[in-house]
Amino acid sequence: MNTGAKTIIRFENVTKAFGKVIAVDDVTLAIEEGEFFALLGPSGCGKTTLLRMLAGFETPSAGRILIDGQDISRTPPNRRPVNMVFQSYAVFPHMSVAENVGYGLRVDGVATAERARRVEEALALVKLEGYGARKPDQLSGGQRQRVAIARALVKRPRVLLLDEPLSALDAKLREQMRSELAQLQEKVGITFLFVTHDQDEALAMATRCAVMNRGLLQQVATPSDLYEYPNSRFVADFIGSVNLFEGRLVVDEPDHAVVAAPDLPTPVFLDHGVTGAHEATVWVALRPEKIELHKRGEGRPAPALEDTPKGHNQVAGVIRQIAYLGSESVYEVELEGGRMVRALRSNLARRDQEDFTWDEPVWLAWHACSPAILLS
Amino acid sequence: MNAPPAVRRTPPGPLDYLGRWPIRTWLILVVIYLYAPLITLMAFSFNDSRRNIVWRGFTLKYYAQTLADSDLITAFANSLTIAAVSTVVSVVLGALTALLLWRFRFPAKPALEGALALPIVVPEICMGVAMLVFFTQIVRWPTDLIWPLNLGAIIISHISFSFSFVAIVIRGRLASFNRELEEAAKDLGAGEWRIFRDILIPHMRPGLLAGALLAFTLSLDDFVITFFTSGPDTTTFPVKVYSMVRFSVTPEVNAASTLLIVLTVALTAVALRLQGADVARAETGEGL
Numbered sequence: 001m002n003t004g005a006k007t008i009i010r011f012e013n014v015t016k017a018f019g020k021v022i023a024v025d026d027v028t029l030a031i032e033e034g035e036f037f038a039l040l041g042p043s044g045c046g047k048t049t050l051l052r053m054l055a056g057f058e059t060p061s062a063g064r065i066l067i068d069g070q071d072i073s074r075t076p077p078n079r080r081p082v083n084m085v086f087q088s089y090a091v092f093p094h095m096s097v098a099e100n101v102g103y104g105l106r107v108d109g110v111a112t113a114e115r116a117r118r119v120e121e122a123l124a125l126v127k128l129e130g131y132g133a134r135k136p137d138q139l140s141g142g143q144r145q146r147v148a149i150a151r152a153l154v155k156r157p158r159v160l161l162l163d164e165p166l167s168a169l170d171a172k173l174r175e176q177m178r179s180e181l182a183q184l185q186e187k188v189g190i191t192f193l194f195v196t197h198d199q200d201e202a203l204a205m206a207t208r209c210a211v212m213n214r215g216l217l218q219q220v221a222t223p224s225d226l227y228e229y230p231n232s233r234f235v236a237d238f239i240g241s242v243n244l245f246e247g248r249l250v251v252d253e254p255d256h257a258v259v260a261a262p263d264l265p266t267p268v269f270l271d272h273g274v275t276g277a278h279e280a281t282v283w284v285a286l287r288p289e290k291i292e293l294h295k296r297g298e299g300r301p302a303p304a305l306e307d308t309p310k311g312h313n314q315v316a317g318v319i320r321q322i323a324y325l326g327s328e329s330v331y332e333v334e335l336e337g338g339r340m341v342r343a344l345r346s347n348l349a350r351r352d353q354e355d356f357t358w359d360e361p362v363w364l365a366w367h368a369c370s371p372a373i374l375l376s
Numbered sequence: 377m378n379a380p381p382a383v384r385r386t387p388p389g390p391l392d393y394l395g396r397w398p399i400r401t402w403l404i405l406v407v408i409y410l411y412a413p414l415i416t417l418m419a420f421s422f423n424d425s426r427r428n429i430v431w432r433g434f435t436l437k438y439y440a441q442t443l444a445d446s447d448l449i450t451a452f453a454n455s456l457t458i459a460a461v462s463t464v465v466s467v468v469l470g471a472l473t474a475l476l477l478w479r480f481r482f483p484a485k486p487a488l489e490g491a492l493a494l495p496i497v498v499p500e501i502c503m504g505v506a507m508l509v510f511f512t513q514i515v516r517w518p519t520d521l522i523w524p525l526n527l528g529a530i531i532i533s534h535i536s537f538s539f540s541f542v543a544i545v546i547r548g549r550l551a552s553f554n555r556e557l558e559e560a561a562k563d564l565g566a567g568e569w570r571i572f573r574d575i576l577i578p579h580m581r582p583g584l585l586a587g588a589l590l591a592f593t594l595s596l597d598d599f600v601i602t603f604f605t606s607g608p609d610t611t612t613f614p615v616k617v618y619s620m621v622r623f624s625v626t627p628e629v630n631a632a633s634t635l636l637i638v639l640t641v642a643l644t645a646v647a648l649r650l651q652g653a654d655v656a657r658a659e660t661g662e663g664l
Contacts, residue, residue, distance in 0.1 A: 057559055078565045090560035094578040103574070104564030148560075155564065 005032040008191050009054065009159060014063035016049050023049040025215035026063070031159075031193060031208075036185050038206035039195045042238070046215040047195045048163060054193070055084045055161055067158060078107075083152035084161040087168070089144045091136045097123070097147050098132035104155045122154035125184065142173050153188060162194035166201055178204050199239050203227065211235050227287075232376045236285040243291075243341050245284040249373075252278050258312070259284055259373065263339040269312035271368035283374040288344035290370040293331060293356060294363040307368045314365040317341065319356055329353050333364060414637065421630035428627050438627035439635075448632055451616035457524045458602075458612060459595040462534035466591040467584060469535065470542025474583075475576075477543075478550040492544070495537040504604035507533040511605060519607045529605045530612065534595045541594065542587035549583030589647055593640065 009031040016024040024046040031037050039047040052058045053065060056077030065073045072080055083104070092100050102119045110118070123129055126146035136144055145165070152160055165181065166174045182205050185192045196202050202209045203223040211218040211226065211234075219231045230236035233244060245268070247261030252274055259268045259282055268284050294303045302314050320340070321332035329352075331343045343364060347353050356362065393399050420428055424435035442448060477489060495503065507529075511517050517529035553576070561571045577584075599614040606615050613636060620629050 055559075055563060057562075077559070077562045078567060082563075084560070084563045086556045086560055088554055088556045090554060090556035092557060092560075092575060092578075094581075103561070103566075107561075107565040107570060151560075151564065 005034055007031070008033045008068060009193070010064075010066040010069075011050070012064045012066065014050070014053065014060045014065060016046070016053060016058060017061045022215050024053070024060075027212075027215075027217050029210055029217060029220065031191065033191055034189060036182065036192045036205060036207045037194070038202035038209040039193070039212060040199060040202040040206075040209050040238075041197065041212035041218075043197055044214075045212040047197075047212050050212070051084075051161055051163060051193065051195045054159070055082055056080050081158040082161055083155050083157040084163065085145070085148045085152050085165060087163045089148040089168075091139075091144050091147050091151075093136050095136075096132065097128065097134050097136070097139070100136070100147055101132075101150045101154050104151065108155075118154055119150075122150040125153060125188065126150045142169055142177065145169070145177070149184070153190070157190065159191045159193055162192065164196055165194055166196070167198070174201075181205060203239070211238060213238075228372070230285060230372060230374065233283055233285070233374050236283075236372065236374060241288055241342060241344075243286045243288065244374075245286070247282060247284055249274060249278060249280050249282050256368070257373070259371075263335070263337065265315050265336055267312055268371055269308050269368050270371060270373065271307060274373050280375070285372040285374055286341075286366060286370060288330065288342040289328075289346075290366050291341070291343040292365045293333075293343055293345055294365060295356075296361040296363045303363055303365045305365055305367060313368065314363055315341075317362055317364055319358055319360045319362055322353075322356070322358060324353055329356075331356065331362075333362060335364075417630055418634045418637070421627055421634045423627055423630075426626065428625055428630070438631040442628050442631040442635070445628065447611075448613075448616055448620075448628075451611045451613045452632075452636075454524075454527060454530075454610060455596055455613040458527050458531050458534060459592050461524075461527075462531050462538060462595045463588050463591040465531075465535050466539035466542045467588050470539045470587055470591075471546050471580065471584060473539070473543040474546035474550055477547060478553075492540050495540045496544075500598075500600040503533075503537060504601040507536075507601055508604040519609060526607075526610050530602055530610060533601050533605050534598060537598075537601065538591040538594045541590050545587040545590060546580055546583040549580055553579050585647065589644070592643070596636075596640070 007030045009029075011027050011029040014024055014027045015022065027046075027050060039050060041047045049058055053060055053073075056072070056075060060073050063073075064071050067081060092103065095103065098116075098119050101122050102115050105115045105118060119132065120129075123132060126149050128143065128146050128150065131139070131143070131147075136147065139147065145168075149160075149162075162181075166177055169177060178201065181192070194205070203226075206223055208220065208222055209226055210220045213234050219226060219235045221229070226235060226239050230239060236242045236244065245259075245261040245263050247259040247264075247268065249257060250260045250267065251258035254273045255271070257270045257272065257274045259270070261268060261284055274282065292303070294300075296302075296316055302316075304310075305313060315335055317333035317335045319331050320334045321330075323330040323332075326347070328344055328346045331345065333341045333343055335341060341364060345352070345356075394403070420431075421438060422434050422436065423431055424437070425432040473492065477485065477492075511529045511533075517532075519526055521528070557575055557579075558571055561575045566574065597614060598612075599618065602612050603615055603618075606612060611619070613632070617629055617632060620626070620632075
């Protein structure tokens, strides 16, 4: 992430209403030059509408959109310094690959020789050298996408927009394209803005993400901050998997805090203060991989945690479900009182998954730095 | 204990059935049923008999007579002219109508869509009578104009029914258009006209071609409507043949019909060839 870089795109209080439905609700967002920025959210959250407003296919009902400080809210799409890679790729079926890539230059009146050179360059960039004469129906889905990317990049846009760039590819190819897109962005140095509903995709590729829900911007942060420091239950739940416990803030000191959650037999201890009113209702978000599993039974005391006072951050339970995923196993543990908690354990050694079995009594424990406290 | 060697006949594949004699017989019967009348017609155009009831021997003289029959040749030229002009106008009009219905929303749209299908469902005889009334009572089309302007009434009536066929064919083609292609072109800098020329027309091309073929053949073999709108100096080929048949079915009629069949088949072959060449050219990446 380039902190201190200059802002390239600015949404200022942008609202878009379709009749009575508000698709984008008062969004203010700045994207910096050179970022690989993700707009992330469930379907219908307004992320695509935001992207289409930037491309020029929708006009904001209120607010302004600026590119390089210029208001382009009312500029038609063919006069904007942005280019888009469509979800269906929208490769022109009656044109060859070279004609597709060169189309934007032809429209701009770039001379034939110059055009041919830049088309070659763009094709090389997406590793499609020698494919110029092919027709789109002779290409695979992944290759068609490369054509769409080359076609947009050849115009040297200020920002490249990608609408769900990986959703139409199969799982293996998707993984490969993730790193290729990131490499490509690094090479061309153009700001990329992509829309996705897939949180893995956003975390893996983006330098910064904006999470949207119901037209509202929920949180804008780096992928790791989104995951580790979500600002709401929505973000915590949407990004990755999480155990959420509702509770009351009973102790709130500058260097530690304690939350009493009815679902948990012992209180939750945190190694930092919470800026919330005492006795306020809060939610504790606990990621499954941050919960340790320990054997429980005769002669096995509760695990001691060096950073946590005794009687905190450890609960007894029984394993009810095990999902073996190869590299890791997911355990569904039932607490006294019936609450199910999900814990994740990496299978670091070959027979690690055999350590725990169904209906085995266990201790769940977590460090004081692990839980996130959410106020909304 | 040894299992007996498994002798299993592989069941026939779907195409293997064509090799079986009952299926083959059936196929031949169907082909005979479809083409026997046409083949008879063609065969008897070579019959050396004025009455043309029994086979008397091979001759080409009726072809010579047909080609020398200036009335028939005139009618034939009329037919081709009418077909050509009405095809061009119907394709343009039909394409524009299809675009209008596909692209825009407007108050009378359902009414217009319904009205578009009318010429297809209204019985031809009614259309014919309506045209007759229209061209004698409302707009009198002068019949003494120089050729081909005297064909105007027929051309207009042909356009009136064939353009709706064209519009429906192209409308169907447009329904499969991916709107993101249009947006992509716009995103790359193209204006509306450019998008229409570079993206929409190529997409519509098969529809335009099919519509044109349809309009051409509809016009060429229309009898009923033409019958009501043609005058003594403006007969078309089908109307002329009908008037010849009223006296007797002479080999000349057969010969003329054979020529028409050959022409239609040739035209269709050319059209298909052109379409094929179009695809081939596109595949090698030339053109544009």
